[in-house]
Amino acid sequence: MESLEQCFEAVSEFCKTKMSETSHNLFIKPLKPVSMTDDVIVLSVSSDWLKNTVQERYSSLLEEGFLKVLGFPVKVNLVSRESSGSEEKSPLSGGITFSGEGAYTFDNFIVGPGNRFAHAAALAVAKNPSGAYNPLFIYGGSGLGKTHLLFAIKNELSKTRPELAVLYIQSETFTNELISAIGQGNTESFHKRYRTLDVLLVDDVQFIGGKESTQEEFFHTFNSLATAGKQIVLTSDRPPKEIKSLTDRLQTRFESGLIADITPPEYETRVSILKQKAEDLGYPLSDEVAQFIADNLKDNIRQLEGIVKKLYAYRLMDNSPPTIADAQAAIKDIMHEERPVPITIDKVIGEVSRTFGISESDIKSQKRDADIVQARQIAMYVIREITGITLEEIGDSFGGKDHATVTHSLKKVRQQLKTDQHMREMVDDIIQNSKN
Ligand code: ADP
Ligand code: MG
Numbered sequence: 001m002e003s004l005e006q007c008f009e010a011v012s013e014f015c016k017t018k019m020s021e022t023s024h025n026l027f028i029k030p031l032k033p034v035s036m037t038d039d040v041i042v043l044s045v046s047s048d049w050l051k052n053t054v055q056e057r058y059s060s061l062l063e064e065g066f067l068k069v070l071g072f073p074v075k076v077n078l079v080s081r082e083s084s085g086s087e088e089k090s091p092l093s094g095g096i097t098f099s100g101e102g103a104y105t106f107d108n109f110i111v112g113p114g115n116r117f118a119h120a121a122a123l124a125v126a127k128n129p130s131g132a133y134n135p136l137f138i139y140g141g142s143g144l145g146k147t148h149l150l151f152a153i154k155n156e157l158s159k160t161r162p163e164l165a166v167l168y169i170q171s172e173t174f175t176n177e178l179i180s181a182i183g184q185g186n187t188e189s190f191h192k193r194y195r196t197l198d199v200l201l202v203d204d205v206q207f208i209g210g211k212e213s214t215q216e217e218f219f220h221t222f223n224s225l226a227t228a229g230k231q232i233v234l235t236s237d238r239p240p241k242e243i244k245s246l247t248d249r250l251q252t253r254f255e256s257g258l259i260a261d262i263t264p265p266e267y268e269t270r271v272s273i274l275k276q277k278a279e280d281l282g283y284p285l286s287d288e289v290a291q292f293i294a295d296n297l298k299d300n301i302r303q304l305e306g307i308v309k310k311l312y313a314y315r316l317m318d319n320s321p322p323t324i325a326d327a328q329a330a331i332k333d334i335m336h337e338e339r340p341v342p343i344t345i346d347k348v349i350g351e352v353s354r355t356f357g358i359s360e361s362d363i364k365s366q367k368r369d370a371d372i373v374q375a376r377q378i379a380m381y382v383i384r385e386i387t388g389i390t391l392e393e394i395g396d397s398f399g400g401k402d403h404a405t406v407t408h409s410l411k412k413v414r415q416q417l418k419t420d421q422h423m424r425e426m427v428d429d430i431i432q433n434s435k436n
Pocket of ligand 1: 104108109110111115140141142143144145146147148149273301302305
């Protein structure tokens with residue numbers, strides 16, 4: 001077998017003989033072989049959904065295929081490009097990315113005073129899982145390297161300890177999987193999947209605030225892993241005590257290991273990040289230009305990286321080294337792109353859907369089941385609270401409900417909120433999450 005690609009071709013052909021052509025086109029064809037170590041083959045897919053489906057339904061078939069083709073057993077490991085943390089909102093026309101979770105390593109993580117402690121803790125965990133800090137809880141603002149550190153742990157372990165079952169997951173994916181497992185009456189395999197891990201890396205755990213069944217399940221998953229001496233690493237945009245509506249017992253668990261925060265990089269670190277990232281893309285960034293950017297962008301490494309990519313794209317058109325004027329233009333572009341996205345109705349409905357475990361289409365439908373009606377009323381209330389759009393517009397986005405229906409819904413929710421503390425917290429969470 002010449003290459004991993006060819007090997008995978010053969011496996012794909014083998015799978016084709018065992019499934020319908022449609023399924024094959026949908027689930028096997030889009031897989032891309034990424035790497036192969038002694039006994040683990042990594043295949044990447046474009047979305048979390050696809051990854052989970054392939055994992056559930058086809059990983060044993062794929063393993064069977066690899067066994068046939070290679071002559072020895074391997075474990076198939078699927079990774080999603082969506083949750084690799086490098087999802088670009090607006091990819092550059094040139095199509096350059098730093099993406100692929102493999103790109104996030106300890107080697108290319110630049111250490112400065114703001115992230116030194118978190119970096120050291122993550123490295124200690126990667127060198128000695130379950131031996132150093134458990135759980136490790138890393139928190140800090142957006143774009144400061146939390147996801148990068150989780151993948152660095154994962155990548156390090158896949159090199160040094162390939163026998164360990166390591167899972168990276170976003171807390172929202174955990175929630176969605178749980179909801180669908182409950183929906184399909186299939187919680188058993190859900191439990192099994194999580195409870196057989198050696199290392200669980202959960203990203204953006206703040207999103208489980210307020211979601212009771214998820215917290216309940218997470219608590220049990222957490223305990224059974226912890227009791228079995230398995231490593232858990234969590235990230236969040238805030239410390240455990242500030243995660244709204246987090247049950248006390250889960251907060252206590254989160255705080256029971258080591259908590260490390262990441263703060264925005266100071267000037268020198270910003271300059272070195274800029275220079276390093278430009279060098280990675282193969283172009284020179286003068287001190288003057290790097291310093292100019294570092295003076296202007298202060299609190300987010302993702303933005304610094306965005307600038308470096310922009311300047312690279314400018315260079316594709318005109319091959320001269322970036323000037324201060326280029327940097328100015330790039331900063332303007334970035335600031336423009338990053339203006340807070342207006343909170344959309346869809347976002348709110350999505351949040352309500354996740355919180356209640358009711359599908360978005362049911363929320364927008366005419367169905368009258370009590371739980372659906374309640375979710376719908378809360379969605380209307382939250383939309384009204386945070387967007388201030390008119391009652392008519394709200395009615396329109398829920399399948400043409402009239403003004404009176406919307407008014408009635410808002411009134412109903414306001415009344416409930418007066419007396420129901422639990423519901424207040426839940427609505428607060430939905431509002432917070434919708435703004436994120
Ligand atoms: P967060 O998860 O905290 O929002 P990410 O880990 O996604 O942030 O980081 C945003 C981007 O900045 C990523 O592309 C990441 O590689 C990069 N980055 C963050 N911190 C560093 C660092 N210390 N050194 C190099 N790149 C970094
Ligand atoms: Mg992240």
